[in-house]
Amino acid sequence: MGQLQDVGEADGWRCWLCDEPVEPDMSPNDPRGASLDTRTSKGRAKKKKQDKGNLPTERLAHKSCNTGKGSNDPVVPWPDHLIVVDPAPIIAAAERLERKGGREAMARCPTRQDAEAVAEWLVDRLSRLAPGLDVSTEIATTGGQHLVSLRTS
Incomplete structure (x- = not known):
């Protein structure tokens, strides 16, 4: 739990994918529970870890956000209340x-x-x-x- 605690504190106990709060004491089996997520897909994460030591390779995510992303590159959604055309990733x-x-x-x-x-x-x-x-x-x-x-x- 030490690594999860460290990453959670560094990320302010917010899911880096959906930007919603993560409850540190929630069961890790709960969809809204805390989990560790690599910042990019597994192959690129290893390369970044070697090349750019200053970029975090592990981030805090809800279990459901992490599972939904799977091994694909993560996507941070634009909120529905913003009116945008051609939003960039x-x-x-x-x-x-x-x-x-x-x-x-x-x-x-x-x-x-x-x-x-x-x-x-x-x-x-x-x-x-x-x-x-x-x-x-x-x-x-x-x-x-x-x-x-x-x-x-």
């Missing part, structure tokens, strides 16, 4: 920003208000998904829509 974008920095276009929104809500959510979500990654958002008006991008500091 969040984990892939975070990994690219961690690896090489720069800028990543994340989504287009129909209104400035929608884009601001997306920008706020992205910064908050990335603060838990990739705690060491310092990002800011940019909103650009293009063709009557608003493009939300992340940029490393």
Whole structure:
């Protein structure tokens, strides 16, 4: 239980996939119980562990989230309340920003208000998904829509 406790504390007892709280004392057999998940698929996780010692390779996840993901690359869903067009895969974008920095276009929104809500959510979500990654958002008006991008500091 020591490793699970350490990872749970590091992740603030929140599932890194669904971003919902994880109860540390819940049975590990319960679908909402705590489990350890590798950050990427097994082959890539081993490579990352060797190449990038600073990236966490184990994260806290609900048993149901971890089981649902299986051995596939994880997907962090965009929340239903955000209005986005062409949303980017969040984990892939975070990994690219961690690896090489720069800028990543994340989504287009129909209104400035929608884009601001997306920008706020992205910064908050990335603060838990990739705690060491310092990002800011940019909103650009293009063709009557608003493009939300992340940029490393």
